[in-house]
Amino acid sequence: MAKCPICGHAWTYRQKVLGYALKPRTRTKCPACRAYIEPSTASIIFDYMAIIALAALVFAGIPLMHLPVTTSVMLTGALILIYILVIIPLTVRFKQYDYNIKTPG
Numbered sequence: 001m002a003k004c005p006i007c008g009h010a011w012t013y014r015q016k017v018l019g020y021a022l023k024p025r026t027r028t029k030c031p032a033c034r035a036y037i038e039p040s041t042a043s044i045i046f047d048y049m050a051i052i053a054l055a056a057l058v059f060a061g062i063p064l065m066h067l068p069v070t071t072s073v074m075l076t077g078a079l080i081l082i083y084i085l086v087i088i089p090l091t092v093r094f095k096q097y098d099y100n101i102k103t104p105g
């Protein structure tokens with residue numbers, strides 16, 4: 001479960017899709033306390049792995065299957081939808097936004 005590191009709010013599936021998966025990642029806000037949060041390092045790594053796997057399927061896997069163009073396009077769209085609607089909401093975890101403020105001394 002993706003939880004807000006500040007107030008402990010557990011993100012619902014809908015909040016994860018609309019407030020995170022379909023939005024630019026740089027400005028993620030907690031829907032409960034409005035604090036800026038960002039995905040944890042582990043979920044960023046997982047995100048990259050999922051994108052690489054997705055790209056490999058789309059650019060190498062699907063052409064190898066020699067499907068009709070329409071089927072290939074639909075399959076690509078389905079994979080992107082699965083990524084946005086299933087993989088991201090299931091894997092994302094949040095941490096407090098790092099403002100890179102250096103403590104003096």
Ligand SMILES: [Zn+2]
Binds near residue numbers: 006034
């Ligand atoms: Zn919060």
